[in-house]
Amino acid sequence: MDVSLIRSGSFIGVFLICMILQWIIPSRKFEKDRWKYMVSNIVLVVCNNLILLLMPLVPYQASIYANNHSIGLLNLFDIGVSELVVGFFFLDIVIYFQHRVFHKVPLFWRLHSMHHVDPMLDTTSGLRFHPIEIILSNFIKIITILVLGIAPATVLIFEVVLNALSMFNHSNLNIPEPLERVLNKVLITPALHTIHHSIIIKETQSNYGFSVPWWDKIFGTFYAKGKYPQAKIHIGMIPMPEEKYSLFPGMLVQPFL
Numbered sequence: 001m002d003v004s005l006i007r008s009g010s011f012i013g014v015f016l017i018c019m020i021l022q023w024i025i026p027s028r029k030f031e032k033d034r035w036k037y038m039v040s041n042i043v044l045v046v047c048n049n050l051i052l053l054l055m056p057l058v059p060y061q062a063s064i065y066a067n068n069h070s071i072g073l074l075n076l077f078d079i080g081v082s083e084l085v086v087g088f089f090f091l092d093i094v095i096y097f098q099h100r101v102f103h104k105v106p107l108f109w110r111l112h113s114m115h116h117v118d119p120m121l122d123t124t125s126g127l128r129f130h131p132i133e134i135i136l137s138n139f140i141k142i143i144t145i146l147v148l149g150i151a152p153a154t155v156l157i158f159e160v161v162l163n164a165l166s167m168f169n170h171s172n173l174n175i176p177e178p179l180e181r182v183l184n185k186v187l188i189t190p191a192l193h194t195i196h197h198s199i200i201i202k203e204t205q206s207n208y209g210f211s212v213p214w215w216d217k218i219f220g221t222f223y224a225k226g227k228y229p230q231a232k233i234h235i236g237m238i239p240m241p242e243e244k245y246s247l248f249p250g251m252l253v254q255p256f257l
């Protein structure tokens, strides 16, 4: 099956499911002008994908290169299908630490802050990343793939799953409490990720994971609950002086203001 078909099919499928679910069972009331942010975030992801088309090397191509030339640690040993698990979780840990670095280093935080400026969360917020952050993130993934020799199938599955989970955990979804209690043991749920988008700095510096909550638990950045109940968490950052810097295309220059 065509790789781009798998990517676009799963992307559109998960996007539509999350959009419909958050419309049926929203966690908080959609603001009146929310559509402006949704459109901005969607236009941004289209631009980011066009930029990726222009990149000389993307993670998936790097994994094919590593595979064909037997480059990387995992290519030294034959560990069979467990390569999928090892490669997947290693990439996920790298993304977890990358997210921490983007919060810690002032220059990177400027770029990542564009993601946090969003005053409300919904499915489209999971796609709201500055193009330079996307390029840097791809570069980090490529290095990881070449050093470890992660297989193309693993990279494809990882990217599809990460994308889907980012849309899921940014969705404005009110997951029933019993289901939430089970889900948040194995997944970063919208409730957990909302804490990461809180205006309270201590909470912003928690729940960095995009998929599983385990890395936050292991490395001491996990917050099961914020200071305020879910519906009362103040999302975002100090509002931009002008709304145009929170929306496309002004959002692209926001990190440099």
Ligand SMILES: [Zn+2]
Residues within 6 Å of the ligand: 099, 103, 112, 116, 196
């Ligand atoms: Zn963040």
